Amino acid sequence: MAEPLKVALLGCGVVGSAVARQLTEDADDLAARVGAPLELVGVAVRDLDKPRPESGVPTELFTTDAEDLVTRADLVIELMGGLEPARSLLLRAIEHGAGVVTANKALLGADGPTLYAAADARGVDLSFEASVAGAIPLLRPLRESLAGDDVQRVMGIVNGTTNFILDKMDRTGAALSEVLAEAQELGYAEADPTADVEGYDAQAKAAILASLAFHTRVATSDVHCEGIMGVTAEDIRDARKxxxxxxxxxICDRSADGVSARVHPTLVPRSHPLATVHGAFNAVFLDTALAGELMFYGQGAGARPTASAVLGDLVQAARHRVDGGHGPRESAYAHLPILPIASTHTSYFIRLDVLDRPGVLARVANVFGEHEVSIESMRQGVRRTEDGLALLQLVTHQATDAALAATVEGLRKLDDVHDVSSVLRAEGL
Amino acid sequence: MAEPLKVALLGCGVVGSAVARQLTEDADDLAARVGAPLELVGVAVRDLDKPRPESGVPTELFTTDAEDLVTRADLVIELMGGLEPARSLLLRAIEHGAGVVTANKALLGADGPTLYAAADARGVDLSFEASVAGAIPLLRPLRESLAGDDVQRVMGIVNGTTNFILDKMDRTGAALSEVLAEAQELGYAEADPTADVEGYDAQAKAAILASLAFHTRVATSDVHCEGIMGVTAEDIRDARKxxxxxxxxxICDRSADGVSARVHPTLVPRSHPLATVHGAFNAVFLDTALAGELMFYGQGAGARPTASAVLGDLVQAARHRVDGGHGPRESAYAHLPILPIASTHTSYFIRLDVLDRPGVLARVANVFGEHEVSIESMRQGVRRTEDGLALLQLVTHQATDAALAATVEGLRKLDDVHDVSSVLRAEGL
Incomplete structure (x- = not known):
């Protein structure tokens, strides 16, 4: 057994507490797996007076001096979140030769290359399994297991809160506002749910996934993002029909032209594996050149699941301290162009209120034809609105998002069209 | 970019050919991901005259002298299968300092510790992702991503041939012999299907999975194994009912008493994720202390999927040659006792032909009671056999396998019982 490795923890919220507790309770197993004991030498917090009994950390290990703490550790776990001071502290830790583990998707999505460059230069681990899809081993498989394959597509449910909401809407027929309130009561949604419902959380995760899958730097700002606030009970009912x-x-795609990454509410056939992912669970579907279709499923959040991912990274980084070497470096050699949403290929579900008069279908169809968008199916809604309006629901074949957007624009201009009340992208139809 | 790394390939069947082809076709990407070119220096085969155009390997690289070849390589890929000469060649390669990648489940299940000891002593990679569940990243997640967690259970479909057969029987109602013949025609089953249908293939994989999951040496011979040849169309129909x-x-379980690993036909509720795995696909379900439930899904066999796993391992081993360090060592520190099948907890589905006379149900129930096995449900079959026999189907609650076996033994001795025509274990009911 080698000398103990000093571990510093930055942040002691629910995940940090679970990690700290595990470091104590599972110390013998962790030592045996690493080949050296892991010794928690300090936990940086903002408020020393806040009691944290669930962490099991002795009071004297808490400190507000994170800057000092990171220089005293072989391994640093960052669970503070946010850009600063997390970035500076991680860079300082790396500079002092520590392997670092972080769950900070915001930081990685905004400025991953800076962290990578520092870690690569110093030859230390930078790992972040917990930043995407919580407990599901996904980033290590992408960085290592699939390093000899070519990933064509990553498509996944990476935000549990919105999946809980949409799943509940699907099962109960309730409106989003109602289900969101319930999710907040149950603790599945934050008091301020913006990051989840607006898709920002998934957006940062998509950037991380696309970067790893396509060996190309993709930042959060490169990811087209639409949240779920516009999804209505009627949309869910129409989807069901x-x-x-x-x-x-x-959804992260690689095509002959480049790569794209986007987050948006999406119609998925009930027969697709992702359709069977319920509640707050996450699942990610991969399509690769050699392995074909792969799916990973598990809990995307929660203290203990996230701690599992953090500790897995920690054990690997610790093994490297004992045995030499380090985890994979940044792999961004491909430098593939990042395509705007307008040029990605998708299909649309469109719901229209149209005037119920002769020739209207032909004129609607004509708008699609003008933009070379082919209609996959069209149905007239059973419910007719008042004022002589009829309901039309259309699903298109795949076309560029630009052509589809122009089609919707054209439909809105049509005299026969009273309203385009829903536009949703669809996958796997 | 570092100096080229010399790669030797042992075996050039369908998987070997796919790996060789990929090494050539994807050379630039692989070099960029490793940080050094991978140069194929030789392919060991038994018969130099057999044409292998699909491998794309120049004739001069083929050799029958595998013993020499492994001493000339930095990285050795073993795809010959079988115990010898695969073991000796891998040990020789390790001794010469090469990192080794193998898909040889038989060898690992029979004598993994010998290979580990050699690799650990020499500080080189020993990786074998392709040996279980083909393309699915599963072993690396177990060895690395979940190294900070405690796996309680591994339960999976790890043999595509038998899943194809059972799935087809479920969908068509056909008999096993009929479906097996079709599977052989389609290439899903070998001409000699023994290893698959008798469960031996899954048995070796279970040993590998249990070893990694429980940090305890589990050999193939420690795994209780029953194949599918006894599964009838009637069993499938009864299951459906x-x-x-x-x-x-x-199924690999960890309990307070130790660990167990077993392979057998199993009733699974249709609502369970494993029930939805169709055709020749594989899926593995994990239950861990921190992460909770995880599932991995993908192709379990095939040249290109298996090549994906081999190449992933190869890239990692190659990165270690460039950057230093090596993959995880053997982790068998836990030395947990291996429980015999008799002491593992399972539940049974039992079908009986009983004499249709007063008191029979009570006497049958009494046998269960004597062995302290609790009946979960009992139904009288709609079909009555001739000669005054009635059909009884029972599902038990969980009990030790010994108690269940003794119950079945007791039932067979009962005068009222004409035949115990089916006994199947069940999970997740």
Missing amino acids: IGCVVKLLA | IGCVVKLLA
């Missing part, structure tokens, strides 16, 4: 569910998906 | 499918599962 055509055998689909609505999911907030992160 | 109680909302189940029959799957050949590898």
